Amino acid sequence: MATLRLVTLRLLNGSSSLSRCLFPRTQIFTVRAFSAAMSPPSTAVVYDQHGPPDSVTRVTELPPVEIKENDVCVRMLAAPINPSDINRIEGVYPVRPPVPAVGGYEGVGVVHSMGAAVKNFSPGDWVIPSPPSSGTWQTYVVNEQNMWHKIDKGTPIEYAATITVNPLSALRMLEDFMDLKAGDAIVQNGATSIVGQCLIQLARIRGIHSINIIRDRAGSDEIKETLQKFGADEVFTESQLELKNVKGLLAKIPEPALGFNCVGGNPASLVLKFLRQGGTMVTYGGMSKKPITISTSSFIFKDLSLRGFWLQKWMSSDKAIQCRNMIDYLLGLAREGKLTYAMELAPFSDFHSALDKALGKQGSQPKQVIKF
Numbered sequence: 001m002a003t004l005r006l007v008t009l010r011l012l013n014g015s016s017s018l019s020r021c022l023f024p025r026t027q028i029f030t031v032r033a034f035s036a037a038m039s040p041p042s043t044a045v046v047y048d049q050h051g052p053p054d055s056v057t058r059v060t061e062l063p064p065v066e067i068k069e070n071d072v073c074v075r076m077l078a079a080p081i082n083p084s085d086i087n088r089i090e091g092v093y094p095v096r097p098p099v100p101a102v103g104g105y106e107g108v109g110v111v112h113s114m115g116a117a118v119k120n121f122s123p124g125d126w127v128i129p130s131p132p133s134s135g136t137w138q139t140y141v142v143n144e145q146n147m148w149h150k151i152d153k154g155t156p157i158e159y160a161a162t163i164t165v166n167p168l169s170a171l172r173m174l175e176d177f178m179d180l181k182a183g184d185a186i187v188q189n190g191a192t193s194i195v196g197q198c199l200i201q202l203a204r205i206r207g208i209h210s211i212n213i214i215r216d217r218a219g220s221d222e223i224k225e226t227l228q229k230f231g232a233d234e235v236f237t238e239s240q241l242e243l244k245n246v247k248g249l250l251a252k253i254p255e256p257a258l259g260f261n262c263v264g265g266n267p268a269s270l271v272l273k274f275l276r277q278g279g280t281m282v283t284y285g286g287m288s289k290k291p292i293t294i295s296t297s298s299f300i301f302k303d304l305s306l307r308g309f310w311l312q313k314w315m316s317s318d319k320a321i322q323c324r325n326m327i328d329y330l331l332g333l334a335r336e337g338k339l340t341y342a343m344e345l346a347p348f349s350d351f352h353s354a355l356d357k358a359l360g361k362q363g364s365q366p367k368q369v370i371k372f
Ligand SMILES: NC(=O)c1ccc[n+]([C@@H]2O[C@H](COP(=O)([O-])OP(=O)(O)OC[C@H]3O[C@@H](n4cnc5c(N)ncnc54)[C@H](OP(=O)(O)O)[C@@H]3O)[C@@H](O)[C@H]2O)c1
Pocket: 082, 083, 084, 165, 166, 169, 190, 191, 192, 193, 194, 195, 196, 214, 215, 217, 262, 263, 283, 284, 285, 286, 287, 288, 289, 309, 310, 311, 312, 360, 363, 364, 365, 367
C-alpha cells in the first residue's frame, strides 16, 4: 500500500526535482515509515548505453526496491569517481554491469534498514561494500548482508569511501610481487595518483625508499614537496629524466628491484630505466592510453620482467578472504593520519562538474568524491 503511494507520488510529479519541491523530505520520510520491506526511492547516476561519461550519464530517481530478509538497505554518504568507473561507463573495462546501470563501484554509507534475518548490523552503522560492487553512485543501495563490511564511524567519510580500490591495490602490489625489506627501493610513475600516494606512504612505513615520477605541469615544485612530506625519497618530473644515466641521480638510494607503472608510454620506459638487473615492473593502469615499449636489450642484458596487477581478479582469488582485515588496517592508518591523499568532496547536486574534473577537463585535479 505504502509502496504504491510512493510510486504514485513520483509518477504524478514527473521529474525528481519537481517531486522534491512538492514533497519535502519530511513528508517522504512519513510515507517510508509504513514501507518496512521496501527501500526509499533512490536518486542515482544512471547510464543507458556506453559512451563518453559526460554525455551518457544522467541523474534520475529510481523506484523503491524490496528489502529481502538477508538484505541491508544503506543510505550512501560518499563515493569516489575513479578512472575505472569512467572506463566502465565508456564500455572499455573488461568487467562491467549490463546497461542500463548505476555508476560507481566503491563508497561508504549508513545502514538505513534491514531484512528480518539480519543480525549483525543496526541502523546507523557505517558500512562499505566489500568486495566493492557496481552501483554506488546513488542515495540508497540494497544488497545482501554478506556484501557489507561494518567500519569505524570515526573514519573521515572521504577515506571510508575510497579505501578499497586504490589503497588496497597499493598494499597488495607492494607485498605480492617481491619480498622487499627495509632499505630496499621502489620506483613508480603516476606518483600523484591515489595509488601512487599510498605506495609512497606504505613503503615508508616499511622502511622502503621510493623514487617517484610525475608529469611536468604547473606547480610541480609544490607537488614534489607534498610527496616528500608523505615520505617520497626522490621525485622527478618526466623532463628531468631525459638523460642517459638516470641512476646517477640516485645518491643514497639503492637501485630498485620493483617498479610500478600506471601511465604507459614514455613514463613506463622511465620506470624501466631505473630498475636493477633482474627487476620487475608491475603495470596496473594506462592513464596515457599509450603502449609500453621495452628494448630488446632490457630483456637480454637486464633480464627485466613485466607483470600486471588487477585488484578485481585478486579479490576473486583465495586471498580475498583476508581483504577485510587489510581494509581495517588501512582505515586505521587513515584515522591516525599515517595514510593521507588529496581528495575533493563534491556535493551530489554538482555531480556533472565533479565528473568533468575527474575526466581531466580542467587539468590535474584532486580525486573527486561525491558527498550525498
Ligand atoms: N589494476 C588495478 O587493479 C587498479 C586498481 C586501482 C587503480 N588502478 C589504476 O591506477 C591508475 C591511478 O588510479 P587513481 O584512482 O589512483 O588515480 P587518480 O587519483 O584519479 O589520479 C589520476 C592519475 O593519472 C594521472 N594522469 C591522468 N591523465 C594522464 C595522462 N593523460 N597521462 C599521464 N598521466 C595521467 C594523473 O596525473 P596528474 O596528477 O599529473 O594529473 C594522476 O596521477 C588508473 O589508471 C587506475 O585505473 C588500477
